[in-house]
Amino acid sequence: MIKCIPMIIKGVVQDFDNNACKEINLDSGNKIKLSLLTEDSVLRSLNSKEKVDLNLNQIVNFLYTVGQRWKNEEYNRRRTYIRELKKYLGYSDEMARLEANWIAMLLCSKSALYDIVNYDLGSIHVLDEWLPRGDCYVKAQAKGVSIHLLAGNVPLSGVTSILRAILTKNECIIKTSSSDPFTATALASSFIDVNAEHPITKSMSVMYWPHNEDMTLPQRIMNHADIVIAWGGEEAIKWAAKHSPPHADVLKFGPKKSLSIIEEPEDMEEAAMGVAHDICFYDQQACFSTQDVYYIGEHLPLFLSELEKQLDRYAKILPKGLKNFDEKAAFSLTEREGIFAGYDVKKGDNQAWLMIISPTNSSGNQPLSRSVYIHQVSDINEVLPFVNKNSTQTVSIYPWEASLKYRDKLAMSGAERIVESGMNNIFRVGGAHDSLSPLQYLVRFTSHERPFHYTTKDVAVEIEQTRYLEEDKFLVFVP
Incomplete structure (x- = not known):
């Protein structure tokens, strides 16, 4: 039926x-x-x-x-x-x-x-x-x-x-x-x-x-x-x-992309847990979903090992949705492309997730479905070319202190949101959405303006415009 x-x-x-x-x-x-x-x-x-x-x-x-x-x-x-x-x-x-x-x-x-x-x-x-x-x-x-x-x-x-x-x-x-x-x-x-x-x-x-x-x-x-x-x-x-x-x-x-920045974390488990959440929530269908991770530091293998564990953890606590044949095929194709290009490729059981460790200048298919490209960089300046106005929505960062160092550069490059890793789906009250305060577009403001005898901070006399025109005293209004 x-x-x-x-x-x-x-x-x-x-x-x-x-x-x-x-x-x-x-x-x-x-x-x-x-x-x-x-x-x-x-x-x-x-x-x-x-x-x-x-x-x-x-x-x-x-x-x-x-x-x-x-x-x-x-x-x-x-x-x-x-x-x-x-x-x-x-x-x-x-x-x-x-x-x-x-x-x-x-x-x-x-x-x-x-x-x-x-x-x-x-x-x-x-x-x-x-x-x-x-x-x-x-x-x-x-x-x-x-x-x-x-x-x-x-x-x-x-x-x-x-x-x-x-x-x-x-x-x-x-x-x-x-x-x-x-x-x-x-x-x-x-x-x-x-x-x-x-x-x-x-x-x-x-x-x-x-x-x-x-x-x-x-x-x-x-x-x-x-x-x-x-x-x-x-x-x-x-x-x-x-x-x-x-x-x-x-x-x-409209369509946006998001990324994560990890700077040599002291707590690898906490860092990887946040990134895993940002990858897995909505199976990357949301604008705020992490598609690329930029790792600043020397201990990338330790991070990757922990990220595997956390992605497996999310496969249990928040399993993926059903994928059709085309989506599964796109996932497999992306995996094969990464291997053919000589990148280090890791995947979970039954296509639970996919990690491709590649240079920053590499570009490949993005089938979503918990697929992520991971790039090792030396500093934030290698990340900024991939943060673009009108296309980059959320940048999630770990540790939080790193966001304080980089937020000005990220904002100037075009980032619309900067959040702690693991918080990309939580839109904090007071923040903008795609650079806007949406409720302002849902209302029209009407102003009821005060009468002529109301004196202002700059004009301490009544606004008798006709008189001032007749007497040519407009300069009375000039502070």
């Missing part, structure tokens, strides 16, 4: 229509059917803009309530989600449960939700009140309709995208990826479970359309956007830019 996934429009699960759906063959060998847009579903989606007339406290409390359900291992929605990730997307049980755990963490972290608003927008009150700022009062308003074009490789990126829009009181129209149609649907459905009539629930729509087919109906959805948040590869980002309306900002989270 083929699983059918209906769309959700403004918090209401729609009846599945076998005459308006697309059958998708997944890499796992299973098939699913996804609802497609119809004239009726487009009209219902665009019928009215749902305003989230809530204060931030009410928003955070609702998300926390939903998160408490995800925290409960017996919650039916959570159990179904884990089962779907395993059966249809090939996740290991450990990977699937970790994904559900992270959803619970993001929703339940009330302090972090407040802090995200505070650090991105400057105050937790600016969404609810007029705040004095300089010579004005300022308030942040939701952009309106946020359209999220999600990728399927990192489910939590979609959850993060949606939460940012909810925190800023935007309506969400979520276009899921055919490679992960489950996460956004599960999240929106859990809102329905908690309160089907809640303003946040009613502001959520989840749908799907193919990028390479008739764009007539999807374009009508896109034309409705006030802000577009695009995730994915180069083609997905180009599609978003092409089909977004001229008035809408496009927030792009």
Whole structure:
């Protein structure tokens, strides 16, 4: 039996229509059917803009309530989600449960939700009140309709995208990826479970359309956007830019690469453990995943020996997901290429991981799937040519003290994040995401400026412009 996934429009699960759906063959060998847009579903989606007339406290409390359900291992929605990730997307049980755990963490972290608003927008009150700022009062308003074009490789990126829009009181129209149609649907459905009539629930729509087919109906959805948040590869980002309306900002989270720097560690086990985590999390499908390791120092063989142990450890505690024939073939091809080039190549049992020790100027295929190139260098200057603006996202470093020495050079070269090894998937509150403070793009600021009799620090008289023009006394204003 083929699983059918209906769309959700403004918090209401729609009846599945076998005459308006697309059958998708997944890499796992299973098939699913996804609802497609119809004239009726487009009209219902665009019928009215749902305003989230809530204060931030009410928003955070609702998300926390939903998160408490995800925290409960017996919650039916959570159990179904884990089962779907395993059966249809090939996740290991450990990977699937970790994904559900992270959803619970993001929703339940009330302090972090407040802090995200505070650090991105400057105050937790600016969404609810007029705040004095300089010579004005300022308030942040939701952009309106946020359209999220999600990728399927990192489910939590979609959850993060949606939460940012909810925190800023935007309506969400979520276009899921055919490679992960489950996460956004599960999240929106859990809102329905908690309160089907809640303003946040009613502001959520989840749908799907193919990028390479008739764009007539999807374009009508896109034309409705006030802000577009695009995730994915180069083609997905180009599609978003092409089909977004001229008035809408496009927030792009496109393809990036990441690397690790290890500087002659005293604790080889701790260093290798952090690198192994940064390689294994999401099987390198994420932008923050380490693909290259640069080792500064003389004891590389000791590090490699310990890294083998840690990669084997992760093969047990966080097993890889199911790989299809093409992915396995790419893995084998990369291994053979490394051997043919004369590099030292090491691999785990059953393609659990792959290490290729090669010069910095070598380039080879990168099949991901826990494959890493390791380069021995003499100092940081040999690493900097491989840190590039707009393409290098995360640089993870061990020991932490080394990051303090190198952060200025790394930042000037184009690195967007600098973290301790083993922390690449933890985006600390207050940090930038791809060099941006995303919530600033999800709001518009309105300023209410003070009247003429308000005197400023530089102009200590009332601003009587007509009088000063008549008397030619403009220079009174000049400090």
